[in-house]
Structures are given as C-alpha cells and as structure tokens.
Amino acid sequence: xxxxxxxxxxxxxxxxxxxxxxxxxxxxxxxxxxxxxxxxxxxxxxxxxxxxxxxxxxxxxxxxxxxxxxxxxxxxxxxxxxxxxxxxxxxxxxxxxxxxxxxxxxxxxxxxxxxxxxxxxxxxxxxxxxxxxxxxxxxxxxxxxxxxxxxxxxxxxxxxxxxxxxxxxxxxxxxxxxxxxxxxxxxxxxxxxxxxxxxxxxxxxxxxxxxxxxxxxxxxxxxxxxxxxxxxxxxxxxxxxxxxxxxxxxxxxxxxxxxxxx
Ligand SMILES: [Zn+2]
Numbered sequence: 001x002x003x004x005x006x007x008x009x010x011x012x013x014x015x016x017x018x019x020x021x022x023x024x025x026x027x028x029x030x031x032x033x034x035x036x037x038x039x040x041x042x043x044x045x046x047x048x049x050x051x052x053x054x055x056x057x058x059x060x061x062x063x064x065x066x067x068x069x070x071x072x073x074x075x076x077x078x079x080x081x082x083x084x085x086x087x088x089x090x091x092x093x094x095x096x097x098x099x100x101x102x103x104x105x106x107x108x109x110x111x112x113x114x115x116x117x118x119x120x121x122x123x124x125x126x127x128x129x130x131x132x133x134x135x136x137x138x139x140x141x142x143x144x145x146x147x148x149x150x151x152x153x154x155x156x157x158x159x160x161x162x163x164x165x166x167x168x169x170x171x172x173x174x175x176x177x178x179x180x181x182x183x184x185x186x187x188x189x190x191x192x193x194x195x196x197x198x199x200x201x202x203x204x205x206x207x208x209x210x211x212x213x214x215x216x217x218x219x220x221x222x223x224x225x226x227x228x229x230x231x232x233x234x235x236x237x238x239x240x241x242x243x244x245x246x247x248x249x250x251x252x253x254x255x256x257x258x259x260x261x262x
Pocket of ligand 1: 025026027073126132134135
C-alpha cells in the first residue's frame with residue numbers, strides 16, 4: 001500500500017489522540033474532485049475541516065494528518081477516531097473499484113494497527129455519529145443515502161475489511177499494479193491523459209474548469225509544479241518551454257490525470 005505524505009500545516013490541531021476506538025469513513029461530497037484537490041482545500045480554507053486520510057478516484061492514498069493526531073472531520077468523534085475521506089465520481093457516492101480497494105486496504109491496515117474489529121464497532125460512518133448522509137453510498141436509502149434498505153453496501157464493506165485483515169493476497173496484488181501519483185514530471189515529458197474528458201484549468205488557482213481535453217498524449221510545458229497539484233501542458237513536444245507561454249500552453253491539468261508514457 002502506497003501512502004503519499006502531504007501533511008497539512010493548516011487546519012491541523014497537532015493534538016495526539018489519547019485513545020483510538022474507531023475508524024470513521026466519509027465521502028468528500030463533491031463529485032469528481034481528486035484527492036489532491038481536497039487535500040489542498042483543507043490546507044487553504046478558513047472552515048475548520050481536515051481529515052487524516054483522503055483516498056482518490058484512482059485509489060491513491062494521501063495522508064494529510066498522521067493517524068495518531070486529531071483531525072477535524074467527524075464532529076464529537078474526532079477525539080477517538082481516525083478519519084478517512086473518500087472521493088467519488090458522481091453524486092450517487094458510489095466508489096470506483098480502485099478507490100474501494102484502497103479504502104478496504106487502508107481501513108484493514110488501521111484496524112490492525114489499533115486493534116479494532118470492523119464488524120464490532122471498530123469501523124463507523126460519519127452517519128453513525130451525527131446522522132449526516134456521509135458517506136452517501138453507505139447510508140440507507142430511507143435516510144437519503146444510496147445504500148439498499150438492508151444496508152448491504154455497508155455490511156459488504158465491513159466484511160471485505162474483515163476478510164482483508166484475514167490476509168488474502170489478491171487485493172494487494174491489484175493495488176501494486178495501479179499507477180502511483182507522481183509530482184516529478186519533467187519539461188518535455190510525454191504524459192497520457194487517460195480519461196475520456198480531463199478538466200483543463202486556465203490557471204493554477206481557479207477551481208472552475210475552462211474546458212475539457214480528450215484522452216491522448218500531451219507534453220509537460222516546463223516541469224514546474226503549480227498550485228493544487230497542477231502542471232502546465234501543451235500539445236506538441238516542440239512547444240515545451242517556448243515563449244510566450246500564453247501562446248503555447250494549452251492549460252493547467254491536475255497530476256492525478258497523468259499516466260506515464262513508456
Ligand atoms: Zn463525513
């Protein structure tokens with residue numbers, strides 16, 4: 001399991017948790033946003049919100065606050081829970097397969113670390129603490145969530161965590177083959193945008209996309225990492241670094257859209 005350390009210096013109380021009696025699972029509640037977007041939101045917002053971990057749309061795991069410290073995620077349960085925020089492609093809140101695999105793996109790892117049993121209260125939803133519809137995929141449809149009436153999404157998740165703790169090798173093998181998030185892209189390097197539509201931004205701070213780009217191979221303009229985990233890209237290798245940038249840069253794209261071109 002690969003965990004990226006992108007520790008916060010803002011919205012982080014720096015308080016060691018005295019006891020840890022549960023892992024609290026959340027959804028980010030913002031369809032299609034990436035793990036690094038949400039992490040950077042915590043780092044910059046004036047609202048008092050944060051999380052120990054965020055799992056992204058490709059299953060990447062970002063640690064924002066060490067899991068032995070308090071985060072501001074689960075209201076009155078913050079003092080005794082490790083929080084995990086989970087990204088989701090749409091508003092049903094359903095997790096992608098790779099996101100789900102990472103969520104199971106990370107939750108199982110934390111249960112082992114803190115001696116918790118997922119099916120005996122060791123794993124909880126935000127919903128269990130405050131009644132909030134969070135994570136939506138695991139909240140009963142009768143309460144506004146997307147889970148079936150008998151909560152089979154949630155029960156399946158808890159049993160998948162328990163099974164993972166029992167030590168089947170298959171899930172970790174699958175995790176090992178997925179691309180990991182990188183920030184060391186170099187000027188002129190080819191990258192593949194693998195989604196049918198990738199959000200393109202006009203600068204490194206706006207959160208409103210200017211356009212979408214079709215899947216294909218693009219090039220890193222200058223290898224400088226910009227805010228919100230974005231890089232400038234261009235359509236042709238010979239455009240890289242060429243001035244004026246405004247003429248040759250296609251726009252800003254978040255690194256979690258890049259795949260290495262071998
Ligand atoms: Zn929540």
